Amino acid sequence: MNGLKDRSDEELMTLYQGGDYAAFECLYERHSGRVFQYLKGKVSAEAAKDLLQETFLKIHRSRSQYQPQYPFLPWLFTVARNSLNDFFKSPDQKVIKIGIDTDSLPAALPHIGSEHDLSAALSGLPHVQRRAIELRYLNEWSFEKIADEMSTTPENSRQIISRGIKKMRSLLRGGKK
Numbered sequence: 001m002n003g004l005k006d007r008s009d010e011e012l013m014t015l016y017q018g019g020d021y022a023a024f025e026c027l028y029e030r031h032s033g034r035v036f037q038y039l040k041g042k043v044s045a046e047a048a049k050d051l052l053q054e055t056f057l058k059i060h061r062s063r064s065q066y067q068p069q070y071p072f073l074p075w076l077f078t079v080a081r082n083s084l085n086d087f088f089k090s091p092d093q094k095v096i097k098i099g100i101d102t103d104s105l106p107a108a109l110p111h112i113g114s115e116h117d118l119s120a121a122l123s124g125l126p127h128v129q130r131r132a133i134e135l136r137y138l139n140e141w142s143f144e145k146i147a148d149e150m151s152t153t154p155e156n157s158r159q160i161i162s163r164g165i166k167k168m169r170s171l172l173r174g175g176k177k
Helices: 009-017 021-040 045-061 072-089 115-123 127-138 143-150 154-172
Strands: none
Touching (some): 009 072, 021 045, 021 072, 045 072, 115 127, 143 154
16 A cells, blocks of 8 residues: 555546556545544444445446546545435435433433333434434433534524424333324
8 A cells, every 4th residue: 555645535446447446445444433433423332333344335336437636535425425315215214323311311201111112202203303312311412413403593402402302202111192
């Protein structure tokens, strides 16, 4: 890989299109950390690891579609975002491992039997509600910070979380609300 590290992303991708697998390794080393952090901001670390691999697998499979006159990095993050969207749309995504300490959840929720029950209830929420609850109780963010992250008002972020907790309560009790 000597000499490759000095090449631009676009040059590396062109070399990879021509069969230089070391160029792909260089791109992976250069950008996998940033892509992982982006994904980890949206899903659990475990899911982010899987999505990182999925993203670079998609890059590999679609390498012939890359056009070197366009910047590589936005293309890479578009592929990562698409992997993330596919993840959330997947019907197989019934349980999401998020690692929330159940003691930090609001008392408004009924007794949670297991982390599996919690994950199942969270995965039953719309993405916006799940994300807001994760930010509030996993990351311990303020309503103001959540509002900034989600491009809304603090009052609306509070309402999103409240509705999410109400729906989780129903799901944990076996309802379908």
